[in-house]
Amino acid sequence: MEERKILWLALILYMTTAPVYCRYYSRSVPYASSRKKVSKLHFFFHDRISGKNPTSVLIARPNITKDGKSQELPFGSLFAVYDPLTIGPEPTSGVIGHAEGLYVMSSQDVLTLVTYLDFGFTSGKFNGSSISVFSRNPVTEKERELAVVGGRGKLRMARGFVELKTHFTNETASDTIVECHVTVIHH
Ligand SMILES: *[C@@H]1O[C@H](CO)[C@@H](O)[C@H](O)[C@H]1NC(C)=O
Numbered sequence: 001m002e003e004r005k006i007l008w009l010a011l012i013l014y015m016t017t018a019p020v021y022c023r024y025y026s027r028s029v030p031y032a033s034s035r036k037k038v039s040k041l042h043f044f045f046h047d048r049i050s051g052k053n054p055t056s057v058l059i060a061r062p063n064i065t066k067d068g069k070s071q072e073l074p075f076g077s078l079f080a081v082y083d084p085l086t087i088g089p090e091p092t093s094g095v096i097g098h099a100e101g102l103y104v105m106s107s108q109d110v111l112t113l114v115t116y117l118d119f120g121f122t123s124g125k126f127n128g129s130s131i132s133v134f135s136r137n138p139v140t141e142k143e144r145e146l147a148v149v150g151g152r153g154k155l156r157m158a159r160g161f162v163e164l165k166t167h168f169t170n171e172t173a174s175d176t177i178v179e180c181h182v183t184v185i186h187h
Pocket residue numbers: 063070
């Protein structure tokens with residue numbers, strides 16, 4: 001008798017706690033926008049195409065010519081990126097994360113890239129969090145702006161922008177140091 005009681009209890013417990021798979025969405029509730037915060041971040045990123053330890057590598061390029069000459073980095077060239085982010089402009093100043101992803105040469109006249117990058121942080125308050133940047137990047141302009149379209153961790157639901165300013169560029173080595181001012185609204 002006692003055993004049967006326990007069995008019934010177990011069954012009731014199971015029925016009340018087991019997930020019911022009948023819908024793939026939850027009830028929509030008002031959006032608590034007042035919980036949002038604004039954060040500003042400041043750092044530098046280092047992009048090096050050449051040398052012993054490149055941080056960006058060419059992974060594909062079309063075989064096209066312009067005016068009978070083959071171009072070194074034609075429209076359509078695609079790079080994989082693992083650029084260190086540092087607190088100061090010197091490459092030796094503390095690394096606080098990496099920009100990881102892709103960029104593609106996206107214009108047939110002026111040198112323009114479209115960047116698909118995840119800026120992830122590995123120290124401080126935002127350790128383990130990242131922002132998703134998806135934007136065109138007219139690299140020949142000294143000051144430019146990229147769109148932040150999302151974020152992870154403490155930067156969840158991030159929206160905002162990154163103001164970029166070229167700090168240093170070595171044309172021969174395709175070595176660039178870029179100053180970033182990020183403004184994001186997030187949860
Ligand atoms: C491009 O393609 C042509 C024809 O197939 C070939 O002869 C040439 O070597 C290729 N160039 C490069 C840079 O791959």
